[in-house]
Amino acid sequence: MIEKGRVTIPSEEGFAEQTKMIAEKWGADAIRDSDGTELDAAVKALGKKIYAAYFPTRGHNEFIEKHMDECPQMYLMSERVVAMEEQVTIPFMETYYEEQLTPNYHDNPKQYWEVINRTTGEIISVDLWDVNTENHTVTIHGTIPWHQYTVSFLAYIIWDPVEMYNHLTNNWGDKPHEIPFDIRQPASNQFMFRTFANWLEENPDVDVVRFTTFFYQFSLVFNQLGQEKFVDWFGYGASVSVKALKEFEEEKGYALRPEDFIDEGYYPSSFRIPTQRYLDYIDFTAKFVSQTAKKLVDMAHEKNKEAIMFLGDQWIGTEPYGKYFEEIGLDAVVGSVGDGTTLRMIADIPHVKYTEGRFLPYFFPDTFFEGNDPSIEAMENWLCARRAILRKPIDRMGYGGYLSLANKFPKFIDTVSAITNQFREIHAHTKGRKPYSGLKVAVLNCWGRLRTWQAFTVAHALYCKEAYSYHGILEALSGMNVDVEFISFDDVMEKEIDSSIDVMINAGDFGTAFSGGEIWKNEKLVANLRSWIHQGGGFVGVGEPTAWQHQGRFFQLADCFGLDKEVGFSLSTDKYFKEVTEKHFITEDTSSFHFGESMKNIYSLHADTTILEFSNDEIHLATNEFGKGRTVYIAGLPYCLENTRLLMRALYYAAGKEADMYHWFSTNLHCEVNVYPEQNVYCVINNTNDVQETIVYLGNDSQKACILKPNEIVWEEYE
């Protein structure tokens, strides 16, 4: 008999009865409100733990409307305009949404804006341009004809973009736009603390304060048509202000430029190689945010309420793997579970008592509409998450949105009760103990630990054409029986490399922070890795690993990979090696290859390279030996069960631990096995919606045949 609990559900006014019924079905022990809903007395009387979402920096227009100069700000770049003569006028707001953004004329543009010649990169002297605050234009004088110019300007954010999204999605009509405020500013800071203190007084029956989130929204900018124009879940842009810039200069001893935030119009996304200046700003902001958030958390604790944070919306500066996170003193983090990767991002968070996943779909009309079956998305979401939970469990799960809407879909209600039962079952069996891992794998990129499980992400858990062929690596790893850590180039540069690492993965497109860019010119990095591999390290490269054009090579570890990418410079050199090794440990279970966006023109440097896939006159999968070490090259690895198996085999092979793979192993790649030695229990999961047969290799080399129902998880004890 499995205990109930571990589940949080949303509710709303006048829905107590049905809430009680659904709570019963799902074994829910906590109830939350959501953006746009409130819990009434009847619901609160159901005897469940009560979560209240708290928005520290919005929802008080009565205050902020009196202090519009304390709205959060952002550096934005105008469109690029070509000068046809010696003067040009740039309507810099033209492609921005005036309901969301308005230029900051309060702080002197001549001091805080930049006009740049984008053909040469030079900054235009402030005497050569004027701002017209009526029609939001900048006129530049003495321009060079046929050069391109841009204006980098400061703008106030006057509509909270998440509330804007919910507002538009749910047609909240003339509901006033919630105006955000920046608690770095004096009045807002004071107001926030005072308001929270009052709120604590007024809400004695709330058990858990669910901060949604703290202070700074990730970058989310809309265009003149109200469409999303720019989204970066990691973007620090909306935390900027003149006050912040001044305090940064005091703290770090140098001043930032608008260009540090504009970055040629790319804005410093996590795909860009971070500059030291930008890393300093992240550090500066994280420190301030953490210290301020700590005060709110302490206030909640004083009132005997738990303080938890939603890892989403205004999470900028609270990065859970950053060095200031611990001191916030949160009881828990709750985050949205888009897939196994985001599940692990939440589950692996250190320094909290528990973690909670908010599962999909969100109970909003964009999914819950007549004719649609939300239970399909719910089960897909669960299957991805379950693999990851079995490696590192979240402690609680939940859903969000309008429960009344979900209640109209009975099949969905049943599916979720099956899911919540499986979830509790996992805890009942594993008691949160660690599963067996056969390897330790380190993902190597510019961000390292700070962005654990966050590589290759543009918008949280959303598909991206240029990223999915790399993100699949993380998704595969999230449920694989290996330990995973994320390391940066600093971790392997001039120091002894952690000997517990079996395999490193470097993956990404040339020039991005994930591949590494120019750092591959660094002789110490390259020499250190060569030595490590030669002594037995495994190195797996995906896409354009170790890529930088230097001294006749594109892949700087081409010698270790035994291959390189032909970029057009060595076409005169004959490429002899095209023969595929058909039977190999890595491809043993592969029936067809899926390289996603793949990579072109990869060729073998010598006969020793073992080519495992060769088509269109190029290599997409190969392995090579370098001393005692092994490398594997993969052209791309979108997530699917076939690729999960391919990657697992590649990792065990690269580590030279092929034999170990056959402990707690499923012959059928649609199933996976996890074992919990401390509990003497293992489970076999069916990751598909079909019946699967498989042979399970146990730890003692004995084998066991099993047949699993769709989505089934089977638990077995062993001696």
Next chain:
Amino acid sequence: MIEKGRVTIPSEEGFAEQTKMIAEKWGADAIRDSDGTELDAAVKALGKKIYAAYFPTRGHNEFIEKHMDECPQMYLMSERVVAMEEQVTIPFMETYYEEQLTPNYHDNPKQYWEVINRTTGEIISVDLWDVNTENHTVTIHGTIPWHQYTVSFLAYIIWDPVEMYNHLTNNWGDKPHEIPFDIRQPASNQFMFRTFANWLEENPDVDVVRFTTFFYQFSLVFNQLGQEKFVDWFGYGASVSVKALKEFEEEKGYALRPEDFIDEGYYPSSFRIPTQRYLDYIDFTAKFVSQTAKKLVDMAHEKNKEAIMFLGDQWIGTEPYGKYFEEIGLDAVVGSVGDGTTLRMIADIPHVKYTEGRFLPYFFPDTFFEGNDPSIEAMENWLCARRAILRKPIDRMGYGGYLSLANKFPKFIDTVSAITNQFREIHAHTKGRKPYSGLKVAVLNCWGRLRTWQAFTVAHALYCKEAYSYHGILEALSGMNVDVEFISFDDVMEKEIDSSIDVMINAGDFGTAFSGGEIWKNEKLVANLRSWIHQGGGFVGVGEPTAWQHQGRFFQLADCFGLDKEVGFSLSTDKYFKEVTEKHFITEDTSSFHFGESMKNIYSLHADTTILEFSNDEIHLATNEFGKGRTVYIAGLPYCLENTRLLMRALYYAAGKEADMYHWFSTNLHCEVNVYPEQNVYCVINNTNDVQETIVYLGNDSQKACILKPNEIVWEEYE
């Protein structure tokens, strides 16, 4: 009744009778020998013009064996070797063919070789390495562990690689290897002139001296297994010697380094951006070669013989579009016709009385073997060439190899007689007059005029995976009713752009000499082109045109194209524009698209860009307006008749001359029309082996239906 002539055939000893018969069938008026064949008295007595191949720098082992230090030389790079300790030994000859190459120990290695740390790029001091001339190794001391090292060494070429190829292909067995000599060296120089003088005396019945070629072989290097290792039809590497280096320093005032020829192991292929140092060396060599060749030509003329050059083997330094070519004073150039592009490369050569094409297949056993039908290759070769001949005719055509071998294939004999008749017919109708051109198109790259019709070429007319999607542009242009010229960035940099140019084409992969590489950072270049396009110029980009990562753009003329390539830095910016314009002038005749290797992640920058093909969530064909000008972007253009039509439409559209396209136009893209206004004659050709029906638009807007037999060419006079 068409006159005979304009055709050269090979012959050989004891083959006079059959030669006479074939000469009759083909209307041949000239007979040549080939490498490995000689003409006997009986053949010479046939009353045809006699060509004798002359090899100025090989075929005299009795001489060169006494002066082996005068063999041609080449800088070669060893394999890259990783140092594991503080000493490493590099067997630098390991991957070279010792029958072809032997190290030059005669000139002091410490003075003329270079040892380089390829991890840092630094040159290793000569005191830190020693050469072992016994086993051809270099030992380097004080190496940094895990860095890579290479040796750049001088080697003598002791087997002429073309004779080697013929030798191996025809199993000449123990026939001695022909050892080449370098006529920059004193004894060889003297020997060459003396030998040629004697030869002229001994061969009074030769009418035409066919130099094959002059002095320096293009780069052709074989590996330890006797396989081709490196081939660059433009490579100047085999013209190097210590004497050349010294004379270069005297003439240019600075010394070259081995690295100027090694180029990180790429060797300076025409795909590499040429350095000024390398361009200086080309100039230095071309000047010397031309001046020396002129003396041979003058000697031939004194004996009332024509002097013609085969544009092939030892052609280095004789580039026909270079500034010294004219002074050689040649009567003609003969070249191998691989396709329409190579035909035009020959036909467009200035400063000669006539040009001659040597068609394929060559009468060698690799094509003429039992069961194979060489007439198929002959007809394919002719159909490609014919398109080009109708734009700019070569004056003569011919074949090479063993006529006795060809004679065993009667169908081939008949096919060639049909071909030669069509060829003479063309001359009879056009009298060499210029056909109508609707546009002037300029191909823009680093080489410009010097490499007219030679862009995207690795080995003469051979397929290359990374080049065919660009080379197709030239092949399409070679037979299109437009004037074509090749211009360099200097031609459009700081000067008024030639106003007669309707459309420019910039095509190639990022970083190559054909796309242009870092030159796209040059503000003057970019501004000048923007201005030119804005005033009405057409600009067509293929692949990665104007590509250099700078100031937030990958394509530096992205604003003109209305699109850019997503390289992973702007993934956070929403890409809205995916709508395809189905009906458009450019795609009017296109049923299916062929982009060859194509290009990934091209996206539109704004709604104004007209997208003509969109698949895999990326653009492969689009057009945009910039001021009065138009641009067209194409992801790749391998040669086929569909793409020829697509390019023609793109060019006329970019030029804003759509209406003009319909003069002398075939509605069926498998046919083409050429008109010769001065002769009041036009022709319609069928470029396929099937019957084709088409409607021909005449100059006066009237139309005429036509049905053409396979391969047919139809001539019509008009008022």
